[in-house]
Amino acid sequence: MLFSALRVITASNPVHAVLFLVLAFFNAAGLWLLLQAEFLAIALIMVYVGAVMVLFLFVVMMLDINIERIRQGFWRHLPLGATVGGIMVIEMTTVLTGMYFGLDNFPAQLADAAATAEGSNTKALARILFTDYVYPFELASVILLVAIIAAVMLTLRERKDTKGMRPADQIAIKRSDRVRLVKMASVTESNASSLTDTLDAATDAKGGAPQ
Amino acid sequence: MMSALLAPIQELLGPVFPLVWTLFKIVLILVPILLSVAYLTFWERKILGWMHVRIGPNRVGPWGLLQPMADGLKLFFKEVIFPTVADKKLFIVGPVMAIAPALAMWAVIPFSEGLVLADIDAGVLYLLAIGSVGVYGIIIAGWASNSKYAFLGAMRSSAQMISYEVAMGLALISVLMVSGSLNLTEIVHGQAKGYFAAQGAGFLSWNWLPLLPVFAVYLISGVAELNRAPFDVVEGESEIVAGHMVEYSGMSFAMFFLAEYANMILVSAMVAIFFLGGWLSPVGFLPDGLFWLAAKISAGLFFFLWIRATFPRYRYDQIMRLGWKVFVPLTLLWILVVGIWMMSPLSLWK
Structure with a gap:
Protein backbone atom coordinates (compact mmCIF):
# COMPACT_ATOMS: atom_id res chain seq x y z
CA MET A 1 0.00 0.00 0.00
CA LEU A 2 2.84 2.36 0.83
CA PHE A 3 4.45 1.48 -2.49
CA SER A 4 1.33 2.21 -4.47
CA ALA A 5 0.65 5.38 -2.49
CA LEU A 6 4.18 6.50 -3.25
CA ARG A 7 3.72 5.73 -6.93
CA VAL A 8 0.60 7.89 -6.96
CA ILE A 9 2.75 10.97 -6.46
CA THR A 10 5.84 9.80 -8.34
CA ALA A 11 4.29 8.29 -11.48
CA SER A 12 5.03 10.55 -14.41
CA ASN A 13 1.84 9.63 -16.24
CA PRO A 14 -1.27 10.95 -14.48
CA VAL A 15 -3.36 7.99 -15.62
CA HIS A 16 -0.86 5.62 -14.04
CA ALA A 17 -1.01 7.72 -10.89
CA VAL A 18 -4.79 7.34 -10.73
CA LEU A 19 -4.54 3.60 -11.26
CA PHE A 20 -1.99 3.35 -8.46
CA LEU A 21 -4.42 5.26 -6.27
CA VAL A 22 -7.00 2.58 -7.10
CA LEU A 23 -4.48 -0.05 -6.07
CA ALA A 24 -3.90 1.83 -2.83
CA PHE A 25 -7.65 1.76 -2.15
CA PHE A 26 -7.68 -1.97 -2.77
CA ASN A 27 -4.89 -2.45 -0.29
CA ALA A 28 -6.67 -0.31 2.28
CA ALA A 29 -9.80 -2.40 1.78
CA GLY A 30 -7.71 -5.53 2.28
CA LEU A 31 -6.34 -4.14 5.53
CA TRP A 32 -9.85 -3.36 6.76
CA LEU A 33 -10.95 -6.88 5.87
CA LEU A 34 -8.14 -8.22 7.98
CA LEU A 35 -9.43 -5.99 10.80
CA GLN A 36 -12.84 -7.70 10.38
CA ALA A 37 -14.54 -4.56 9.11
CA GLU A 38 -15.96 -6.25 6.02
CA PHE A 39 -18.76 -3.75 5.51
CA LEU A 40 -16.40 -0.79 5.47
CA ALA A 41 -13.92 -2.60 3.26
CA ILE A 42 -16.50 -3.52 0.66
CA ALA A 43 -18.13 -0.10 0.83
CA LEU A 44 -14.72 1.44 0.20
CA ILE A 45 -14.30 -0.59 -2.97
CA MET A 46 -17.86 0.03 -4.06
CA VAL A 47 -17.87 3.78 -3.51
CA TYR A 48 -14.30 4.85 -4.15
CA VAL A 49 -12.98 2.27 -6.57
CA GLY A 50 -16.25 1.59 -8.33
CA ALA A 51 -17.63 5.08 -8.69
CA VAL A 52 -15.42 7.96 -7.62
CA MET A 53 -12.17 6.77 -9.16
CA VAL A 54 -13.83 5.84 -12.43
CA LEU A 55 -15.07 9.39 -12.84
CA PHE A 56 -11.68 10.65 -11.74
CA LEU A 57 -10.06 8.50 -14.39
CA PHE A 58 -12.47 9.91 -16.96
CA VAL A 59 -11.43 13.45 -16.13
CA VAL A 60 -7.72 12.69 -16.05
CA MET A 61 -7.87 10.90 -19.37
CA MET A 62 -9.67 13.85 -20.93
CA LEU A 63 -7.22 16.45 -19.61
CA ASP A 64 -4.16 17.35 -21.54
CA ILE A 65 -1.63 17.62 -18.76
CA ASN A 66 1.77 19.14 -19.34
CA ILE A 67 4.06 17.20 -17.01
CA GLU A 68 7.07 19.49 -17.34
CA ARG A 69 5.14 22.51 -16.14
CA ILE A 70 3.80 20.69 -13.12
CA ARG A 71 7.31 19.63 -12.14
CA GLN A 72 8.54 23.22 -11.98
CA GLY A 73 6.70 24.19 -8.82
CA PHE A 74 7.86 21.16 -6.82
CA TRP A 75 10.36 22.85 -4.49
CA ARG A 76 8.29 25.98 -4.12
CA HIS A 77 5.26 24.06 -2.85
CA LEU A 78 7.18 21.55 -0.78
CA PRO A 79 7.07 23.43 2.57
CA LEU A 80 3.29 23.83 2.47
CA GLY A 81 2.77 20.20 1.42
CA ALA A 82 5.14 18.98 4.11
CA THR A 83 3.26 20.98 6.77
CA VAL A 84 -0.11 19.55 5.76
CA GLY A 85 1.38 16.06 5.59
CA GLY A 86 2.97 16.50 9.02
CA ILE A 87 -0.34 17.58 10.57
CA MET A 88 -2.07 14.56 9.06
CA VAL A 89 0.59 12.21 10.43
CA ILE A 90 0.14 13.73 13.89
CA GLU A 91 -3.65 13.33 13.69
CA MET A 92 -3.34 9.72 12.57
CA THR A 93 -0.99 8.85 15.40
CA THR A 94 -3.37 10.51 17.86
CA VAL A 95 -6.24 8.35 16.66
CA LEU A 96 -4.24 5.15 16.36
CA THR A 97 -2.70 5.52 19.78
CA GLY A 98 -6.04 6.66 21.13
CA MET A 99 -5.81 4.54 24.24
CA TYR A 100 -3.14 6.88 25.57
CA PHE A 101 -5.18 9.98 24.89
CA GLY A 102 -8.52 8.91 26.35
CA LEU A 103 -10.25 8.62 22.97
CA ASP A 104 -11.74 5.23 23.76
CA ASN A 105 -14.63 6.75 25.69
CA PHE A 106 -16.53 7.45 22.48
CA PRO A 107 -19.65 5.34 21.90
CA ALA A 108 -18.24 3.86 18.68
CA GLN A 109 -15.41 2.28 20.63
CA LEU A 110 -17.82 0.87 23.19
CA ALA A 111 -20.11 -0.57 20.53
CA ASP A 112 -17.15 -2.11 18.77
CA ALA A 113 -16.98 -4.96 21.22
CA ALA A 114 -20.67 -5.70 20.71
CA ALA A 115 -20.25 -5.67 16.94
CA THR A 116 -17.45 -8.19 16.87
CA ALA A 117 -19.35 -10.40 19.26
CA GLU A 118 -22.44 -10.43 17.08
CA GLY A 119 -20.72 -11.42 13.85
CA SER A 120 -22.41 -9.37 11.14
CA ASN A 121 -20.97 -5.91 11.46
CA THR A 122 -23.28 -4.48 8.81
CA LYS A 123 -26.13 -4.86 11.27
CA ALA A 124 -24.11 -3.46 14.14
CA LEU A 125 -22.98 -0.49 12.09
CA ALA A 126 -26.54 0.26 10.97
CA ARG A 127 -27.80 0.03 14.52
CA ILE A 128 -25.23 2.53 15.74
CA LEU A 129 -25.72 4.86 12.80
CA PHE A 130 -29.47 5.06 13.25
CA THR A 131 -29.53 5.29 17.03
CA ASP A 132 -26.53 6.91 18.68
CA TYR A 133 -25.33 8.80 15.63
CA VAL A 134 -28.61 9.48 13.87
CA TYR A 135 -28.32 13.29 13.90
CA PRO A 136 -24.71 13.50 12.70
CA PHE A 137 -25.55 10.87 10.10
CA GLU A 138 -28.59 12.71 8.78
CA LEU A 139 -26.69 15.98 8.86
CA ALA A 140 -23.88 14.49 6.80
CA SER A 141 -26.32 13.18 4.22
CA VAL A 142 -28.06 16.57 3.98
CA ILE A 143 -24.70 18.27 3.47
CA LEU A 144 -23.93 15.77 0.70
CA LEU A 145 -27.29 16.45 -0.89
CA VAL A 146 -26.65 20.19 -0.79
CA ALA A 147 -23.27 19.57 -2.39
CA ILE A 148 -24.83 17.51 -5.16
CA ILE A 149 -27.47 20.12 -5.93
CA ALA A 150 -24.90 22.93 -5.76
CA ALA A 151 -22.60 21.10 -8.17
CA VAL A 152 -25.45 20.53 -10.59
CA MET A 153 -26.64 24.13 -10.34
CA LEU A 154 -23.14 25.50 -10.91
CA THR A 155 -22.54 23.46 -14.04
CA LEU A 156 -26.03 23.41 -15.48
CA ARG A 157 -26.52 25.93 -18.24
CA GLU A 158 -29.30 25.89 -20.74
CA ARG A 159 -27.71 26.02 -24.16
CA LYS A 160 -29.70 27.90 -26.74
CA ASP A 161 -28.65 25.74 -29.67
CA THR A 162 -29.28 22.41 -28.00
CA LYS A 163 -31.57 20.00 -29.76
CA GLY A 164 -33.10 18.57 -26.63
CA MET A 165 -36.01 16.22 -26.92
CA ARG A 166 -39.30 15.98 -25.18
CA PRO A 167 -40.02 12.25 -25.09
CA ALA A 168 -43.63 12.88 -24.10
CA ASP A 169 -44.18 14.85 -27.30
CA GLN A 170 -42.43 12.19 -29.32
CA ILE A 171 -44.68 9.50 -27.97
CA ALA A 172 -47.82 11.58 -28.36
CA ILE A 173 -47.14 12.16 -32.07
CA LYS A 174 -49.79 10.94 -34.46
CA ARG A 175 -49.53 9.74 -38.00
CA SER A 176 -51.36 12.78 -39.31
CA ASP A 177 -48.62 15.06 -37.91
CA ARG A 178 -45.93 13.47 -40.03
CA VAL A 179 -47.47 11.89 -43.13
CA ARG A 180 -50.05 13.20 -45.49
CA LEU A 181 -51.79 10.75 -47.77
CA VAL A 182 -52.52 11.98 -51.25
CA LYS A 183 -55.32 10.29 -53.14
CA MET A 184 -54.45 9.44 -56.72
CA ALA A 185 -56.23 7.85 -59.58
CA SER A 186 -54.65 4.66 -60.86
CA VAL A 187 -52.38 5.04 -63.87
CA THR A 188 -53.57 3.93 -67.29
CA GLU A 189 -52.59 4.98 -70.79
CA SER A 190 -55.69 7.11 -71.22
CA ASN A 191 -55.54 9.15 -68.01
CA ALA A 192 -51.74 9.58 -67.80
CA SER A 193 -52.12 13.30 -68.51
CA SER A 194 -54.70 13.71 -65.77
CA LEU A 195 -52.22 12.05 -63.35
CA THR A 196 -49.66 14.80 -63.84
CA ASP A 197 -52.43 17.28 -63.09
CA THR A 198 -53.16 15.58 -59.80
CA LEU A 199 -49.46 15.58 -58.91
CA ASP A 200 -49.21 19.26 -59.67
CA ALA A 201 -52.22 19.93 -57.52
CA ALA A 202 -50.63 17.93 -54.69
CA THR A 203 -47.37 19.89 -54.83
CA ASP A 204 -49.31 23.12 -54.94
CA ALA A 205 -51.21 22.11 -51.83
CA LYS A 206 -47.88 21.48 -50.08
CA GLY A 207 -46.87 25.01 -50.80
CA GLY A 208 -45.06 24.54 -54.05
CA ALA A 209 -42.22 22.03 -54.12
CA PRO A 210 -39.17 22.88 -56.23
CA GLN A 211 -39.47 21.45 -59.69
CA MET B 1 -18.56 -39.18 4.43
CA MET B 2 -16.90 -36.37 2.56
CA SER B 3 -14.60 -35.60 5.47
CA ALA B 4 -13.73 -39.28 5.86
CA LEU B 5 -12.70 -39.39 2.23
CA LEU B 6 -10.66 -36.24 2.60
CA ALA B 7 -8.89 -37.21 5.80
CA PRO B 8 -5.92 -39.03 4.19
CA ILE B 9 -5.34 -36.14 1.81
CA GLN B 10 -5.54 -33.73 4.70
CA GLU B 11 -2.88 -35.67 6.57
CA LEU B 12 -0.66 -35.81 3.54
CA LEU B 13 -0.77 -32.09 2.84
CA GLY B 14 -0.80 -30.87 6.42
CA PRO B 15 -1.03 -27.10 6.84
CA VAL B 16 -1.37 -26.35 3.12
CA PHE B 17 -4.53 -28.45 2.90
CA PRO B 18 -7.04 -25.54 3.23
CA LEU B 19 -5.25 -23.72 0.41
CA VAL B 20 -5.23 -26.73 -1.89
CA TRP B 21 -8.81 -27.61 -1.04
CA THR B 22 -10.00 -24.06 -1.79
CA LEU B 23 -8.09 -24.00 -5.05
CA PHE B 24 -9.68 -27.32 -5.94
CA LYS B 25 -13.13 -25.89 -5.27
CA ILE B 26 -12.32 -22.83 -7.37
CA VAL B 27 -11.34 -25.08 -10.27
CA LEU B 28 -14.52 -27.05 -9.70
CA ILE B 29 -16.54 -23.85 -10.16
CA LEU B 30 -14.50 -22.28 -12.95
CA VAL B 31 -14.23 -25.24 -15.31
CA PRO B 32 -18.01 -25.68 -15.72
CA ILE B 33 -18.38 -21.90 -16.07
CA LEU B 34 -15.80 -21.67 -18.83
CA LEU B 35 -17.37 -24.65 -20.58
CA SER B 36 -20.78 -23.02 -20.29
CA VAL B 37 -19.30 -19.83 -21.71
CA ALA B 38 -17.98 -21.76 -24.70
CA TYR B 39 -21.30 -23.43 -25.34
CA LEU B 40 -23.24 -20.25 -24.62
CA THR B 41 -21.56 -18.66 -27.64
CA PHE B 42 -22.57 -21.68 -29.71
CA TRP B 43 -26.08 -21.64 -28.33
CA GLU B 44 -26.38 -17.93 -29.00
CA ARG B 45 -25.45 -18.39 -32.64
CA LYS B 46 -27.84 -21.30 -32.96
CA ILE B 47 -30.74 -19.44 -31.37
CA LEU B 48 -30.10 -16.30 -33.40
CA GLY B 49 -29.96 -18.50 -36.48
CA TRP B 50 -33.29 -20.14 -35.73
CA MET B 51 -34.89 -16.82 -34.93
CA HIS B 52 -33.65 -15.44 -38.24
CA VAL B 53 -34.82 -18.62 -40.01
CA ARG B 54 -31.25 -19.66 -40.70
CA ILE B 55 -29.46 -22.84 -39.66
CA GLY B 56 -26.59 -21.46 -37.60
CA PRO B 57 -23.21 -23.16 -37.17
CA ASN B 58 -23.45 -26.81 -38.25
CA ARG B 59 -20.13 -27.66 -39.95
CA VAL B 60 -17.66 -28.47 -37.17
CA GLY B 61 -18.45 -31.77 -35.51
CA PRO B 62 -21.91 -33.33 -35.20
CA TRP B 63 -24.58 -30.57 -35.36
CA GLY B 64 -21.74 -28.06 -35.17
CA LEU B 65 -21.07 -29.00 -31.55
CA LEU B 66 -17.31 -28.56 -31.86
CA GLN B 67 -17.65 -25.01 -33.14
CA PRO B 68 -16.68 -23.34 -29.80
CA MET B 69 -13.54 -25.48 -29.63
CA ALA B 70 -12.61 -24.47 -33.17
CA ASP B 71 -13.19 -20.82 -32.33
CA GLY B 72 -11.10 -21.12 -29.20
CA LEU B 73 -8.24 -22.78 -31.07
CA LYS B 74 -8.34 -20.12 -33.74
CA LEU B 75 -8.15 -17.32 -31.17
CA PHE B 76 -5.42 -19.15 -29.31
CA PHE B 77 -3.12 -19.33 -32.30
CA LYS B 78 -3.68 -15.79 -33.44
CA GLU B 79 -0.99 -13.23 -32.86
CA VAL B 80 -1.53 -10.62 -30.17
CA ILE B 81 -0.74 -7.32 -31.84
CA PHE B 82 0.33 -4.31 -29.83
Missing part, protein backbone atom coordinates in the same frame (compact mmCIF):
# COMPACT_ATOMS: atom_id res chain seq x y z
CA PRO B 83 -0.44 -0.93 -31.40
CA THR B 84 2.82 1.00 -31.84
CA VAL B 85 2.34 3.73 -29.23
CA ALA B 86 0.06 1.75 -26.94
CA ASP B 87 0.80 1.61 -23.24
CA LYS B 88 1.99 -1.98 -23.29
CA LYS B 89 1.55 -2.88 -19.62
CA LEU B 90 -1.90 -1.40 -19.35
CA PHE B 91 -2.80 -2.92 -22.69
CA ILE B 92 -2.35 -6.33 -21.08
CA VAL B 93 -3.88 -5.31 -17.75
CA GLY B 94 -7.10 -4.24 -19.49
CA PRO B 95 -8.46 -7.67 -20.46
CA VAL B 96 -7.23 -9.14 -17.18
CA MET B 97 -9.19 -6.52 -15.25
CA ALA B 98 -12.22 -7.35 -17.37
CA ILE B 99 -12.23 -11.06 -16.76
CA ALA B 100 -10.97 -11.21 -13.17
CA PRO B 101 -14.09 -9.63 -11.56
CA ALA B 102 -16.36 -11.69 -13.82
CA LEU B 103 -14.85 -14.86 -12.38
CA ALA B 104 -14.24 -13.57 -8.84
CA MET B 105 -17.91 -12.84 -8.33
CA TRP B 106 -18.75 -16.54 -8.57
CA ALA B 107 -17.11 -17.05 -5.18
CA VAL B 108 -20.23 -16.02 -3.28
CA ILE B 109 -22.89 -17.55 -5.55
CA PRO B 110 -24.62 -20.38 -3.70
CA PHE B 111 -25.33 -23.24 -6.09
CA SER B 112 -27.38 -25.25 -3.66
CA GLU B 113 -27.87 -25.69 0.05
CA GLY B 114 -24.37 -25.12 1.46
CA LEU B 115 -22.77 -25.48 -1.96
CA VAL B 116 -20.91 -22.17 -1.99
CA LEU B 117 -17.24 -21.29 -2.01
CA ALA B 118 -17.43 -18.38 0.44
CA ASP B 119 -20.62 -18.04 2.46
CA ILE B 120 -19.92 -14.49 3.61
CA ASP B 121 -22.34 -12.22 5.43
CA ALA B 122 -21.95 -9.31 3.04
CA GLY B 123 -22.40 -11.36 -0.13
CA VAL B 124 -24.59 -8.85 -1.94
CA LEU B 125 -22.18 -6.03 -1.16
CA TYR B 126 -19.33 -8.16 -2.43
CA LEU B 127 -21.16 -8.72 -5.71
CA LEU B 128 -21.86 -5.01 -6.11
CA ALA B 129 -18.30 -4.03 -5.22
CA ILE B 130 -16.53 -6.52 -7.48
CA GLY B 131 -19.06 -5.84 -10.22
CA SER B 132 -18.18 -2.18 -10.19
CA VAL B 133 -14.49 -3.03 -10.64
CA GLY B 134 -15.26 -4.57 -14.04
CA VAL B 135 -15.54 -1.07 -15.51
CA TYR B 136 -11.79 -0.63 -15.12
CA GLY B 137 -11.02 -3.32 -17.63
CA ILE B 138 -12.95 -1.41 -20.25
CA ILE B 139 -11.55 2.03 -19.42
CA ILE B 140 -7.98 0.80 -19.21
CA ALA B 141 -8.33 -1.09 -22.48
CA GLY B 142 -9.81 1.94 -24.19
CA TRP B 143 -7.14 4.27 -22.96
CA ALA B 144 -4.14 1.98 -23.39
CA SER B 145 -5.01 1.19 -27.01
CA ASN B 146 -4.17 4.80 -27.92
CA SER B 147 -6.95 4.82 -30.46
CA LYS B 148 -9.82 7.26 -30.70
CA TYR B 149 -12.34 4.57 -31.52
CA ALA B 150 -11.32 2.47 -28.57
CA PHE B 151 -11.36 5.46 -26.25
CA LEU B 152 -14.79 6.64 -27.36
CA GLY B 153 -16.14 3.11 -27.04
CA ALA B 154 -14.69 2.80 -23.56
CA MET B 155 -16.22 6.11 -22.52
CA ARG B 156 -19.62 5.10 -23.81
CA SER B 157 -19.65 1.71 -22.25
CA SER B 158 -18.28 2.75 -18.88
CA ALA B 159 -20.71 5.66 -18.58
CA GLN B 160 -23.51 3.25 -19.34
CA MET B 161 -22.28 0.66 -16.86
CA ILE B 162 -21.90 3.18 -14.05
CA SER B 163 -25.39 4.53 -14.67
CA TYR B 164 -27.02 1.15 -14.60
CA GLU B 165 -25.05 0.04 -11.57
CA VAL B 166 -26.95 2.70 -9.65
CA ALA B 167 -30.29 1.31 -10.78
CA MET B 168 -29.19 -2.27 -10.05
CA GLY B 169 -27.94 -1.36 -6.58
CA LEU B 170 -31.16 0.47 -5.74
CA ALA B 171 -33.22 -2.43 -7.07
CA LEU B 172 -31.33 -4.78 -4.78
CA ILE B 173 -32.13 -2.62 -1.76
CA SER B 174 -35.78 -3.74 -1.95
CA VAL B 175 -34.64 -7.35 -2.05
CA LEU B 176 -32.43 -6.76 0.98
CA MET B 177 -35.31 -5.11 2.80
CA VAL B 178 -37.63 -8.07 2.38
CA SER B 179 -35.00 -10.68 3.18
CA GLY B 180 -33.32 -8.73 5.97
CA SER B 181 -29.92 -10.13 5.12
CA LEU B 182 -26.93 -9.51 2.86
CA ASN B 183 -26.13 -13.20 2.74
CA LEU B 184 -27.14 -14.85 -0.54
CA THR B 185 -28.06 -18.15 1.09
CA GLU B 186 -30.31 -16.30 3.54
CA ILE B 187 -31.96 -14.45 0.65
CA VAL B 188 -32.85 -17.76 -1.00
CA HIS B 189 -34.10 -19.15 2.31
CA GLY B 190 -36.27 -16.08 2.75
CA GLN B 191 -38.04 -16.95 -0.50
CA ALA B 192 -38.92 -20.45 0.71
CA LYS B 193 -41.37 -19.04 3.23
CA GLY B 194 -44.83 -17.65 2.64
CA TYR B 195 -48.46 -18.54 2.05
CA PHE B 196 -48.00 -20.04 -1.41
CA ALA B 197 -44.89 -22.00 -0.43
CA ALA B 198 -46.95 -23.65 2.28
CA GLN B 199 -49.61 -24.49 -0.34
CA GLY B 200 -47.03 -26.23 -2.54
CA ALA B 201 -46.80 -23.50 -5.16
CA GLY B 202 -43.46 -22.08 -4.11
CA PHE B 203 -42.85 -20.09 -7.28
CA LEU B 204 -45.52 -17.63 -6.20
CA SER B 205 -43.66 -16.98 -2.96
CA TRP B 206 -40.43 -15.97 -4.67
CA ASN B 207 -39.40 -12.35 -4.72
CA TRP B 208 -40.34 -11.71 -8.33
CA LEU B 209 -44.05 -11.41 -7.63
CA PRO B 210 -44.18 -8.96 -4.71
CA LEU B 211 -41.25 -7.04 -6.18
CA LEU B 212 -42.37 -7.21 -9.80
CA PRO B 213 -41.35 -3.65 -10.83
CA VAL B 214 -37.97 -4.10 -9.20
CA PHE B 215 -37.55 -7.45 -10.91
CA ALA B 216 -38.19 -5.84 -14.28
CA VAL B 217 -35.80 -2.99 -13.52
CA TYR B 218 -33.11 -5.41 -12.39
CA LEU B 219 -33.45 -7.60 -15.43
CA ILE B 220 -33.31 -4.72 -17.89
CA SER B 221 -30.48 -3.02 -16.01
CA GLY B 222 -28.67 -6.33 -16.08
CA VAL B 223 -28.85 -6.38 -19.86
CA ALA B 224 -27.66 -2.78 -20.00
CA GLU B 225 -24.88 -3.50 -17.53
CA LEU B 226 -23.69 -6.31 -19.77
CA ASN B 227 -23.63 -3.99 -22.80
CA ARG B 228 -25.79 -6.51 -24.61
CA ALA B 229 -28.36 -5.81 -27.29
CA PRO B 230 -30.59 -3.75 -27.29
CA PHE B 231 -28.16 -1.69 -25.20
CA ASP B 232 -25.01 -2.70 -27.08
CA VAL B 233 -23.92 0.80 -28.07
CA VAL B 234 -20.36 -0.04 -27.07
CA GLU B 235 -20.05 -1.66 -30.46
CA GLY B 236 -21.25 -0.06 -33.64
CA GLU B 237 -19.86 -1.23 -36.94
CA SER B 238 -20.61 2.07 -38.62
CA GLU B 239 -19.41 4.41 -35.86
CA ILE B 240 -16.87 3.04 -33.42
CA VAL B 241 -16.32 -0.49 -34.74
CA ALA B 242 -15.85 -2.75 -31.71
CA GLY B 243 -15.49 -0.07 -29.06
CA HIS B 244 -12.74 -0.70 -26.54
CA MET B 245 -11.86 -4.02 -28.19
CA VAL B 246 -10.85 -2.54 -31.54
CA GLU B 247 -7.10 -2.99 -31.09
CA TYR B 248 -7.24 -6.38 -29.43
CA SER B 249 -6.64 -9.64 -31.19
CA GLY B 250 -6.09 -13.28 -30.36
CA MET B 251 -6.29 -14.29 -26.70
CA SER B 252 -6.52 -10.75 -25.37
CA PHE B 253 -9.70 -10.29 -27.38
CA ALA B 254 -10.87 -13.72 -26.27
CA MET B 255 -10.57 -12.59 -22.66
CA PHE B 256 -12.97 -9.71 -23.24
CA PHE B 257 -15.26 -12.15 -24.95
CA LEU B 258 -15.06 -14.64 -22.08
CA ALA B 259 -15.68 -11.84 -19.59
CA GLU B 260 -18.81 -10.74 -21.40
CA TYR B 261 -20.30 -14.21 -21.50
CA ALA B 262 -19.23 -15.11 -17.97
CA ASN B 263 -20.95 -11.91 -16.86
CA MET B 264 -24.07 -12.94 -18.76
CA ILE B 265 -24.22 -16.22 -16.89
CA LEU B 266 -23.51 -14.41 -13.67
CA VAL B 267 -26.28 -11.86 -14.13
CA SER B 268 -28.78 -14.62 -14.82
CA ALA B 269 -27.53 -16.45 -11.75
CA MET B 270 -28.02 -13.29 -9.71
CA VAL B 271 -31.52 -12.80 -11.09
CA ALA B 272 -32.27 -16.43 -10.24
CA ILE B 273 -31.01 -16.03 -6.69
CA PHE B 274 -32.48 -12.64 -5.88
CA PHE B 275 -35.86 -13.00 -7.54
CA LEU B 276 -36.48 -16.55 -8.70
CA GLY B 277 -35.72 -18.51 -5.58
CA GLY B 278 -32.24 -19.83 -6.42
CA TRP B 279 -32.14 -23.58 -6.13
CA LEU B 280 -35.69 -23.85 -4.75
CA SER B 281 -38.16 -26.00 -6.60
CA PRO B 282 -41.15 -24.15 -8.07
CA VAL B 283 -43.63 -26.72 -6.85
CA GLY B 284 -43.88 -28.54 -3.55
CA PHE B 285 -43.77 -32.14 -4.78
CA LEU B 286 -40.39 -31.85 -6.55
CA PRO B 287 -37.13 -31.70 -4.57
CA ASP B 288 -34.94 -28.57 -4.45
CA GLY B 289 -31.51 -28.73 -5.94
CA LEU B 290 -28.76 -27.49 -8.18
CA PHE B 291 -30.80 -28.55 -11.18
CA TRP B 292 -33.35 -25.80 -10.59
CA LEU B 293 -30.71 -23.11 -10.38
CA ALA B 294 -29.23 -24.33 -13.67
CA ALA B 295 -32.66 -24.32 -15.27
CA LYS B 296 -33.34 -20.76 -14.08
CA ILE B 297 -29.95 -19.55 -15.27
CA SER B 298 -30.58 -21.13 -18.67
CA ALA B 299 -33.97 -19.44 -18.87
CA GLY B 300 -32.35 -16.10 -18.07
CA LEU B 301 -29.69 -16.65 -20.72
CA PHE B 302 -32.33 -17.56 -23.26
CA PHE B 303 -34.09 -14.31 -22.41
CA PHE B 304 -30.90 -12.35 -23.14
CA LEU B 305 -30.47 -14.06 -26.51
CA TRP B 306 -34.13 -13.70 -27.31
CA ILE B 307 -34.23 -9.94 -26.81
CA ARG B 308 -31.03 -9.63 -28.84
CA ALA B 309 -32.81 -11.19 -31.79
CA THR B 310 -36.03 -9.27 -31.20
CA PHE B 311 -35.45 -5.63 -30.29
CA PRO B 312 -33.83 -2.82 -32.26
CA ARG B 313 -31.05 -0.94 -30.49
CA TYR B 314 -31.64 1.95 -28.20
CA ARG B 315 -30.17 5.32 -29.01
CA TYR B 316 -27.48 6.37 -26.56
CA ASP B 317 -29.30 9.33 -25.04
CA GLN B 318 -32.39 7.18 -24.64
CA ILE B 319 -30.35 4.60 -22.73
CA MET B 320 -29.12 7.24 -20.32
CA ARG B 321 -32.61 8.66 -19.95
CA LEU B 322 -34.06 5.25 -19.22
CA GLY B 323 -31.44 4.56 -16.58
CA TRP B 324 -31.45 7.83 -14.70
CA LYS B 325 -34.92 9.24 -15.25
CA VAL B 326 -37.04 6.10 -15.24
CA PHE B 327 -35.31 3.29 -13.37
CA VAL B 328 -33.72 5.22 -10.53
CA PRO B 329 -36.93 7.07 -9.51
CA LEU B 330 -38.94 3.87 -9.94
CA THR B 331 -36.68 1.86 -7.66
CA LEU B 332 -36.56 4.66 -5.09
CA LEU B 333 -40.35 4.77 -5.08
CA TRP B 334 -40.56 1.02 -4.71
CA ILE B 335 -38.19 1.10 -1.76
CA LEU B 336 -40.69 3.43 -0.09
CA VAL B 337 -43.62 1.19 -1.07
CA VAL B 338 -41.90 -1.92 0.27
CA GLY B 339 -40.99 -0.09 3.47
CA ILE B 340 -44.60 0.91 4.11
CA TRP B 341 -45.80 -2.54 3.06
CA MET B 342 -43.48 -4.25 5.52
CA MET B 343 -44.66 -2.04 8.37
CA SER B 344 -48.35 -2.45 7.52
CA PRO B 345 -50.48 -5.37 8.75
CA LEU B 346 -50.52 -6.74 5.18
CA SER B 347 -46.80 -7.52 5.33
CA LEU B 348 -45.80 -10.80 3.71
CA TRP B 349 -42.40 -10.95 5.36
CA LYS B 350 -42.87 -11.65 9.04
